[in-house]
Amino acid sequence: MSAKKGSDYKASNIQVLEGLEAVRKRPSMYIGDTAQRGLHHLINEVVDNSIDEALAGHCDFIKLMIHEDGSITVADNGRGIPVDEHPKLKIPAVEVVLTKLHAGGKFDKDSYKVSGGLHGVGVSCVNALSIFFSAEIHRDGEIYSMEFERGATVKPLKVIGKTEETGTTIRFKPDTEIFTQTTEFKFEIIADRMRELAFLNPQITVQIIDERIEDPDLSTVQFHFAGGVKDFVRYLDESRDSFMDEPIYISGEIENVPVELALEYNNSYTENVHSYVNNINTREGGTHISGFRRALTRCFKTYAEKNNIIKANSKIQISGEDFREGLTCVLSVKVAEPQFEGQTKTKLGNSEVQSAVEVIVYDKLTEFLEQNPKTSRKILEKVVLAAEAREAARKARQLIQRKSVMSGGGLPGKLADCSIKDPAHSEIYLVEGDSAGGSAKMGRNRSFQAILPLRGKILNVEKAKINKILENKEIQAMITALGTGVGHEEEFELEKLRYHKIIIMTDADVDGSHIRTLLLTFFYRYMHPLVDHGHIYIATPPLYRITASRGEIQYSWDDDTRDKIIRELKKSKKKFDVSRYKGLGEMNPDQLWETTMDPETRTLQQVTVENAAAADKMFSTLMGDDVVPRREFIERNSKYAKLDI
Ligand code: 0RA
Numbered sequence: 001m002s003a004k005k006g007s008d009y010k011a012s013n014i015q016v017l018e019g020l021e022a023v024r025k026r027p028s029m030y031i032g033d034t035a036q037r038g039l040h041h042l043i044n045e046v047v048d049n050s051i052d053e054a055l056a057g058h059c060d061f062i063k064l065m066i067h068e069d070g071s072i073t074v075a076d077n078g079r080g081i082p083v084d085e086h087p088k089l090k091i092p093a094v095e096v097v098l099t100k101l102h103a104g105g106k107f108d109k110d111s112y113k114v115s116g117g118l119h120g121v122g123v124s125c126v127n128a129l130s131i132f133f134s135a136e137i138h139r140d141g142e143i144y145s146m147e148f149e150r151g152a153t154v155k156p157l158k159v160i161g162k163t164e165e166t167g168t169t170i171r172f173k174p175d176t177e178i179f180t181q182t183t184e185f186k187f188e189i190i191a192d193r194m195r196e197l198a199f200l201n202p203q204i205t206v207q208i209i210d211e212r213i214e215d216p217d218l219s220t221v222q223f224h225f226a227g228g229v230k231d232f233v234r235y236l237d238e239s240r241d242s243f244m245d246e247p248i249y250i251s252g253e254i255e256n257v258p259v260e261l262a263l264e265y266n267n268s269y270t271e272n273v274h275s276y277v278n279n280i281n282t283r284e285g286g287t288h289i290s291g292f293r294r295a296l297t298r299c300f301k302t303y304a305e306k307n308n309i310i311k312a313n314s315k316i317q318i319s320g321e322d323f324r325e326g327l328t329c330v331l332s333v334k335v336a337e338p339q340f341e342g343q344t345k346t347k348l349g350n351s352e353v354q355s356a357v358e359v360i361v362y363d364k365l366t367e368f369l370e371q372n373p374k375t376s377r378k379i380l381e382k383v384v385l386a387a388e389a390r391e392a393a394r395k396a397r398q399l400i401q402r403k404s405v406m407s408g409g410g411l412p413g414k415l416a417d418c419s420i421k422d423p424a425h426s427e428i429y430l431v432e433g434d435s436a437g438g439s440a441k442m443g444r445n446r447s448f449q450a451i452l453p454l455r456g457k458i459l460n461v462e463k464a465k466i467n468k469i470l471e472n473k474e475i476q477a478m479i480t481a482l483g484t485g486v487g488h489e490e491e492f493e494l495e496k497l498r499y500h501k502i503i504i505m506t507d508a509d510v511d512g513s514h515i516r517t518l519l520l521t522f523f524y525r526y527m528h529p530l531v532d533h534g535h536i537y538i539a540t541p542p543l544y545r546i547t548a549s550r551g552e553i554q555y556s557w558d559d560d561t562r563d564k565i566i567r568e569l570k571k572s573k574k575k576f577d578v579s580r581y582k583g584l585g586e587m588n589p590d591q592l593w594e595t596t597m598d599p600e601t602r603t604l605q606q607v608t609v610e611n612a613a614a615a616d617k618m619f620s621t622l623m624g625d626d627v628v629p630r631r632e633f634i635e636r637n638s639k640y641a642k643l644d645i
Helices: 006-025 027-031 036-055 093-099 123-128 187-200 228-236 287-306 320-324 351-371 373-406 434-443 466-471 473-482 510-526 528-532 559-571 589-597 612-623 627-640
Strands: 061-066 072-076 130-139 142-149 152-162 167-174 205-210 220-223 248-254 257-265 272-277 327-333 427-432 449-454 501-505 536-539 544-548 553-556 576-580 604-606
Touching: 006 027, 006 123, 027 036, 036 061, 036 072, 036 123, 036 167, 036 187, 061 187, 093 123, 093 130, 093 142, 093 152, 123 130, 123 167, 187 205, 187 220, 187 228, 187 612, 228 257, 228 272, 228 327, 228 612, 248 351, 257 351, 257 373, 272 287, 272 612, 287 320, 287 327, 287 351, 287 373, 320 373, 327 351, 351 373, 373 466, 373 473, 427 434, 427 473, 427 510, 434 449, 434 589, 449 473, 466 473, 466 510, 501 510, 510 528, 510 536, 510 612, 544 559, 553 559, 559 576
Parallel strands: 061 205, 272 327, 427 449, 427 501, 501 536
Antiparallel strands: 061 072, 072 167, 130 142, 130 167, 142 152, 205 220, 248 257, 257 327, 536 604, 544 553, 544 576
């Protein structure tokens, strides 16, 4: 070991700080943002290194602790970060890894580096953005330790004991100077990602301990899924019915591209294909997805023709998407030098991957179809139904379009539109019920705020076919008002969106939250880009009104604030009256404007999807047929925090 001391040490440290200073100056360039997402990204950045060790076959256990002081520990039983002197830089390798940008990766070539999107910026970024950062390394019989503050070394590398194990333990506490919005780690966000990693890497066990929770039954979870992607598909389909005994599992490797997937058809009408490259969720798809789709379509078409299942002279045209209705699939590939493209850098560009996936899926799926004629026939029957529904939906779409042309400006009668036409500055409130809709219409600023009252419950799109969904009056009104059309790919035109803020405003009660979930499910399943581009918001009406003598009104959004206001009023010996709002309808237009609609004073929650698989699981559980998993899900999640979608 050769930790530098004295002036020598300082010299190398200054150089390092210049690199990390760049990260502190423009953190968003390295971790995306400095809000909740960026904060949680710090954990991913550290865990990715442990996963790399697992992929190289040296690590099978990762322990993550959320401490009471807001710091995080990630411990693994990998080889431990090397501590020997770096030949060129003449400082311990661990110091290079922790203080030099992009020095986090492995030095050997044949590992599958995670180097796309925000991943792989290196653990040194986490160091730079932490008020405190420590590394304890078990390696070569010794325990080494090193500590930093905001990326600057405060305790150089030293041996602090003996060990027979190997591994790395990193603890860090995010710097509040950088993360000005929040430094609170959310158990659910962390757990969703760790569960996903455990499904994708069956060799590992991930344990999470949340020390902020006292009850030991709730503070610890452990994920280990020996069945890998097959278990993942089963998990995603827990609250859906499948007519297959178990998911089809396919794996193979062509040209150094290992491909692994599991798929299952269920009785839902949605497509749930989740794809990963080097454990990164490729939300925008790419070559691996197109390879998969081509193989799927080709396989079934060939099989159907060979077995006379779909007659050549049949009236209906079956298209690729019909083969994916009611399909749940997890596809995971490993690519040595991935090229990520697209708006969010989550689209795989490597062309060689397409044929690798296509060949592997085609061969193995054909084999499955031939060996399982009963299941194959059932799947194809479902595909034909999907094609028929798609055709009916096309007619329903035309009807919506024709209706809107006939009604003059083409907008639904219930819509109170805003006067300005610039979508970037316009917003639409989707309001539960006609009476609240009335208040909103009176209270709004009509120049830029449109109001669309929705009567009663909208259809549960999780259980309905696309043509039925498009026949629903409330859904039709929404589609026409928004202007984008509905559905997948070319049917949906984001450029035509008439309001850049779509604000869901429902009562703060059980019915209200049900309607909100129904709307979110609809947007998530059928107008996905609205969610992806952050156009969906939730209005937050207050829960309490506290009226003091002389008509002085205060509002509160939670019990704590209400109690605080009450304490103040009691102290000043004022008389007051507390009422709980049961619905939006109880607010007069002025109150509704002031608390919930005025951009100066309102709070809007933007709906973002952190984790697509987790969102899919949530919607299918909340809206599915089975009562038991739904109840369990709500109970489990409500213990930690309110649902973050
Ligand atoms: C550089 C090289 C090697 C391993 C690591 C870094 C490494 C980093 C982290 C961060 C958290 N856990 C980690 N585990 C390992 C290769 C080690 C070797 O060749 O022996």
